[in-house]
Amino acid sequence: MERLPGGRRPRLVSSLGLGRRSWEVTLDEERGRLAWRDPRPPRRLRENCFVPISEIIAVEETEFNKKQRNIGRWQKMAKLHAFTVYYVKKARNHRWRCSDVTFWCVEEHLCNQWIQALKELLEMQKSRPKQLLVYINPYGGKRQGKRIYEQKVAPLFSLASISTDVVITEHANHAKDNLLEVNIYKYDGVVCVGGDGMFSEVMHGLIGRIQKDSGIDQNNPKASLVQCNIRIGIIPAGSTDCICYSTVGISDPVTSALHIIVGDCQPLDVSSVHHNNTFLKYSVSLLGYGFYGDILKDSEKKRWMGPMRYDYSGFKTFLSHHYYEGTIAYQPAKHTHGSPRDKESCRTGCHICKKSEKQLAEQNKEHGLKHEGGEEEWKVIKGKFLAINAVSMSCACPRSPKGLSPAAHLADGSADLILVRKCSRFDFLRYLVRHTNQDDQFDFPFVDVYRVKCFQFTSKLSEDNESNVMDIGKKRFGQFCRDHPACCCNIVNSTWNCDGETLDSSAIEVRVHCQLMKLFARGIEENCKDEAAHSQSSIEQLL
Numbered sequence: 001m002e003r004l005p006g007g008r009r010p011r012l013v014s015s016l017g018l019g020r021r022s023w024e025v026t027l028d029e030e031r032g033r034l035a036w037r038d039p040r041p042p043r044r045l046r047e048n049c050f051v052p053i054s055e056i057i058a059v060e061e062t063e064f065n066k067k068q069r070n071i072g073r074w075q076k077m078a079k080l081h082a083f084t085v086y087y088v089k090k091a092r093n094h095r096w097r098c099s100d101v102t103f104w105c106v107e108e109h110l111c112n113q114w115i116q117a118l119k120e121l122l123e124m125q126k127s128r129p130k131q132l133l134v135y136i137n138p139y140g141g142k143r144q145g146k147r148i149y150e151q152k153v154a155p156l157f158s159l160a161s162i163s164t165d166v167v168i169t170e171h172a173n174h175a176k177d178n179l180l181e182v183n184i185y186k187y188d189g190v191v192c193v194g195g196d197g198m199f200s201e202v203m204h205g206l207i208g209r210i211q212k213d214s215g216i217d218q219n220n221p222k223a224s225l226v227q228c229n230i231r232i233g234i235i236p237a238g239s240t241d242c243i244c245y246s247t248v249g250i251s252d253p254v255t256s257a258l259h260i261i262v263g264d265c266q267p268l269d270v271s272s273v274h275h276n277n278t279f280l281k282y283s284v285s286l287l288g289y290g291f292y293g294d295i296l297k298d299s300e301k302k303r304w305m306g307p308m309r310y311d312y313s314g315f316k317t318f319l320s321h322h323y324y325e326g327t328i329a330y331q332p333a334k335h336t337h338g339s340p341r342d343k344e345s346c347r348t349g350c351h352i353c354k355k356s357e358k359q360l361a362e363q364n365k366e367h368g369l370k371h372e373g374g375e376e377e378w379k380v381i382k383g384k385f386l387a388i389n390a391v392s393m394s395c396a397c398p399r400s401p402k403g404l405s406p407a408a409h410l411a412d413g414s415a416d417l418i419l420v421r422k423c424s425r426f427d428f429l430r431y432l433v434r435h436t437n438q439d440d441q442f443d444f445p446f447v448d449v450y451r452v453k454c455f456q457f458t459s460k461l462s463e464d465n466e467s468n469v470m471d472i473g474k475k476r477f478g479q480f481c482r483d484h485p486a487c488c489c490n491i492v493n494s495t496w497n498c499d500g501e502t503l504d505s506s507a508i509e510v511r512v513h514c515q516l517m518k519l520f521a522r523g524i525e526e527n528c529k530d531e532a533a534h535s536q537s538s539i540e541q542l543l
């Protein structure tokens, strides 16, 4: 392809066969797309079919006869040359599939010219990974991880010429420990096949490794952590798959594999959790005390039930209706313009997250790795709570497609703190049901929601124990509520559910780190009708 006058980028235009007909095919670098149209279409089909170059998966020379149906007299006249373009086809509900189109021509050199031009353009897509490190949890979710990877994902990676080193984990923490040792810098990304727990392991391994290599002490709750630029891809094969669902819009292994192949990049906020200057965990989805902590604790004993364990323990925990007393102190997230009560959700190219990205870059320029010191005002809330949930993203999942906080942002440097105060079972059920329909789950007098950049929690029990350790009565009868023996008040602590894992301490200090890591995703796309897929399907009808 030659450069065009005026610095315009080149186009390759040819008349190529597609099915039985001859089509005008254009490789338009200026507009970044491959387009094909029938020069003499019936009026109703006079539309252009195109695929963005960024969504082409691969191009291959094709053994023509095997691939094509009867193309009539051409076959008898000459040997035909063909190439196949594999591309992303967008279906409903954010599902992506690999589709293909085969073009043919009589001249071998024309066919080669097309293959070369397309391959050169694919080479220029610099954000695409070439080498990946893959961890498969064979026991996550319904224990299908290995099969899903081998049957659905590996063939696509190989089509896209991505080379992989695959580790099938043998025990919990295998992936995390491995990431602290291997040469991670030779990979363009790390893929985890499993659920949110498996993702959490890989994230801890990667973030931990980067901090170690940069000399950052993770135990310091005020440390400015170093961003991790090695992207993580999630192939969902777990029980909840909330992180995949909230960042892609669906939990579907093929869709996720295609987002990895095209080299998508979605920054993600990460919250650090500390207790007494000791690092406990990172969280990207839910930090939940009370209801979700109790569900998790109960469900751990029922792992054999698979994903069903959460419904069973959810029902049990709902009936137990325990509430917990404690104090929350938080700093509001003043830097971000959104609110948890917004009607718009975080979507691909979100302007609120982009603003936070800019602020972060300016902040890093000004302060380097030092964390900005300004002590801002803390707000303090005491009370009796059925649930305390802090979410850095919406936490959408198949159980709740809009999530725990539908307007939470993936990368704005804040978390939504949701406080569900003591209320009747019936009201709590109404609150839960609203996670599954279009009604506003924050529109209850017993629910408060704040957008925060950090918070601390202390349970009443630990406050009392600290202030009066000699209170023997409390120690001996600690399991019961002495004031109201028949009520649901639980004088024992709940546990924190941190992205599906329990934390040992109930008193915690949490800080959101804006865009600390990156995923092979692009956020949830607005639900628009995809023109390329649409026109392609009408062509398929014609052929």
Ligand SMILES: CCCCCCCCCCCCC/C=C/[C@@H](O)[C@H](CO)NC(=O)CCCCCCCCCCCCCCC
Pocket: 195, 196, 197, 239, 240, 241, 242, 285, 286, 292, 295, 296, 310, 311, 314, 315, 318, 395, 397, 399, 400, 404, 429, 432, 433, 435, 436, 497, 498, 499, 500, 501
């Ligand atoms: C009446 C139906 C109400 C349905 C309400 C559904 C709300 C579902 C909200 C799901 C939020 C998921 C947040 C994600 C957390 C992940 O980091 C973590 C790791 O994978 N998963 C869990 O902790 C696993 C958490 C699993 C939570 C399951 C909750 C099921 C509640 C069932 C309550 C039944 C009450 C029925 C009364 C008749």
Ligand SMILES: Nc1ncnc2c1ncn2[C@@H]1O[C@H](COP(=O)(O)OP(=O)(O)OP(=O)(O)O)[C@@H](O)[C@H]1O
Pocket: 136, 137, 138, 139, 140, 141, 142, 168, 169, 170, 171, 172, 173, 174, 193, 194, 195, 196, 197, 198, 199, 201, 237, 238, 239, 240, 241, 242, 500
């Ligand atoms: N080979 C293994 N044997 C036992 N446990 C493992 C193994 N590999 C990983 N794990 C652990 O299994 C836990 C759960 O895995 P995973 O998240 O994949 O599935 P899940 O719990 O069913 O799904 P979800 O986290 O979405 O609820 C992870 O925390 C991980 O540490």
Ligand SMILES: [Ca+2]
Pocket: 269, 391, 392, 393, 408, 409, 410, 411, 412, 413, 414, 415
């Ligand atoms: Ca956020």
